[in-house]
Amino acid sequence: MQVTESRTADPAGLLAALRRVLPADGLLTAEAERRVYECDALSNYRAWPLAVALPDTVGQVQALLRLCKEHGVPVVPRGAGTGLSAGALPRTDGILLSMTRFDRLLEIDPDNRVARVQPGVRNLAVSEAAAPLGLFYAPDPSSQFASSIGGNIAENSGGVHCVKYGLTTHNLLEVTLVTMDGELLTVGGGGLDGPGCDLLALVTGSEGMLGVVVEARLKLLPLPESIVLLQAAFPDLERAGRAVMDIVAAGVVPAGLEMMDQVAVEVVEGYIQMGLPVDAAALLFCELDGATAEVEAQLERVQALMRACGGYDLRLARDADERTRLWAGRKGAFPAMGRVSPDFYIVYATVPRRHLAGILRRIGELAAEYGQRVATAFHAGDGNLHPLILYDGAVPEQVERTEKLASRILDECLAVGGTITGEHGIGAEKIDKACRQFADPVLEDYFAVKRAFDPSGLLNPGKAIPTLTRCAELRGSHVHHGHLPHPELDRF
Numbered sequence: 001m002q003v004t005e006s007r008t009a010d011p012a013g014l015l016a017a018l019r020r021v022l023p024a025d026g027l028l029t030a031e032a033e034r035r036v037y038e039c040d041a042l043s044n045y046r047a048w049p050l051a052v053a054l055p056d057t058v059g060q061v062q063a064l065l066r067l068c069k070e071h072g073v074p075v076v077p078r079g080a081g082t083g084l085s086a087g088a089l090p091r092t093d094g095i096l097l098s099m100t101r102f103d104r105l106l107e108i109d110p111d112n113r114v115a116r117v118q119p120g121v122r123n124l125a126v127s128e129a130a131a132p133l134g135l136f137y138a139p140d141p142s143s144q145f146a147s148s149i150g151g152n153i154a155e156n157s158g159g160v161h162c163v164k165y166g167l168t169t170h171n172l173l174e175v176t177l178v179t180m181d182g183e184l185l186t187v188g189g190g191g192l193d194g195p196g197c198d199l200l201a202l203v204t205g206s207e208g209m210l211g212v213v214v215e216a217r218l219k220l221l222p223l224p225e226s227i228v229l230l231q232a233a234f235p236d237l238e239r240a241g242r243a244v245m246d247i248v249a250a251g252v253v254p255a256g257l258e259m260m261d262q263v264a265v266e267v268v269e270g271y272i273q274m275g276l277p278v279d280a281a282a283l284l285f286c287e288l289d290g291a292t293a294e295v296e297a298q299l300e301r302v303q304a305l306m307r308a309c310g311g312y313d314l315r316l317a318r319d320a321d322e323r324t325r326l327w328a329g330r331k332g333a334f335p336a337m338g339r340v341s342p343d344f345y346i347v348y349a350t351v352p353r354r355h356l357a358g359i360l361r362r363i364g365e366l367a368a369e370y371g372q373r374v375a376t377a378f379h380a381g382d383g384n385l386h387p388l389i390l391y392d393g394a395v396p397e398q399v400e401r402t403e404k405l406a407s408r409i410l411d412e413c414l415a416v417g418g419t420i421t422g423e424h425g426i427g428a429e430k431i432d433k434a435c436r437q438f439a440d441p442v443l444e445d446y447f448a449v450k451r452a453f454d455p456s457g458l459l460n461p462g463k464a465i466p467t468l469t470r471c472a473e474l475r476g477s478h479v480h481h482g483h484l485p486h487p488e489l490d491r492f
Contacts, residue, residue, distance in 0.1 A: 079119065087464070118215055225295075347385070348422045350383050419437060427463050
């Protein structure tokens with residue numbers, strides 16, 4: 001796909017046109033204002049946009065996209081900015097389109113268990129509004145107190161409970177989006193199975209490259225009758241990994257199955273001081289929910305399996321307060337890192353569960369090789385790893401070494417049949433690694449989809465989908481007679 005370069009010889013003219021269609025305070029052009037939007041949560045990648053647009057109606061979004069297409073100016077959609085893959089990294093020649101003013105929870109339909117929301121609504125706000133009706137919204141990323149539904153859709157976010165309840169794509173019924181042409185397009189429907197091609201799944205996780213989400217219908221679930229949380233320590237990674245495999249093999253479907261390695265346990269205990277077993281090589285958290293009789297039967301089974309795998313110091317939480325205290329160990333992992341390190345770099349990847357112990361061991365070896373401390377806290381139930389590399393961003397050598405280490409970790413995950421993403425997208429950060437993961441035929445399909453939705457290539461260019469030329473260079477592909485393979489395909 002060919003990215004259209006800016007054709008406007010008069011940026012001031014474009015900005016004047018945008019001011020006519022946006023609210024009085026809806027276009028930010030001052031240096032200090034643009035700097036606020038220079039990055040998402042991955043601050044290693046930074047750029048200042050030409051301007052920041054803050055529309056508050058669908059019509060304004062449509063008008064903005066039409067104007068930008070007319071002028072050949074790229075548009076980068078942005079939610080709350082909590083993404084960790086530089087998916088909302090601005091273009092210096094483009095408009096940063098912030099959807100934060102689309103923050104209305106439009107409707108909760110308890111009979112059909114549906115919430116209708118604008119994209120700027122916080123993830124947690126949906127469950128808070130649904131709770132009095134006995135319902136909740138299942139996807140719960142660690143950033144749920146701040147991340148927006150639009151961003152969750154763009155990244156196909158998951159969370160602790162994705163093992164049982166799935167990712168955003170499994171809890172989404174319908175999305176209304178605006179294309180680069182300014183066309184209003186609705187995909188999905190009121191039921192779980194809509195007619196025709198499943199464009200909803202295509203849009204979910206597309207990182208704002210196909211359209212700008214302006215409304216969504218979310219699936220709500222009944223609050224479970226009973227919830228328990230079990231924590232167990234393990235003397236080595238192999239036995240902790242075996243416990244994960246055995247729980248799943250036994251037919252138990254936990255609401256959440258989380259793990260922390262020893263480094264993470266030590267750092268977290270220093271932060272929250274709740275008596276975590278710092279001698280443990282791994283700490284496993286298993287949450288069970290459902291009908292009370294079912295939960296009790298599963299709890300007995302899980303406890304037996306954990307003990308059979310060498311689990312010790314088992315702790316059980318039955319009520320909400322107890323679960324909150326026990327979950328504090330796992331959920332305190334990220335904030336705890338700020339206590340021991342100026343910065344940390346989060347690597348997101350997913351591996352088959354059977355390789356968890358081996359990958360964790362390999363991460364430890366790589367950490368020693370690069371002379372850096374790495375703490376790992378992650379969704380063990382679906383093999384979704386979150387190694388946290390501790391470093392000092394003020395030291396250029398450490399930044400460079402950290403990025404190399406992160407790259408090596410991703411390579412190791414790919415080598416065992418894993419993926420470079422889990423629930424946080426590719427963005428600009430992992431676009432080179434995508435060349436390792438995806439073969440040319442897959443990329444060709446990506447380009448075809450992109451052309452169908454955005455022929456001008458102006459929506460969030462340079463993210464998620466690497467160019468075939470770039471991949472050929474990274475793979476060391478042979479060029480025949482001055483031509484790359486598949487010369488009929490557009491390159492961008």
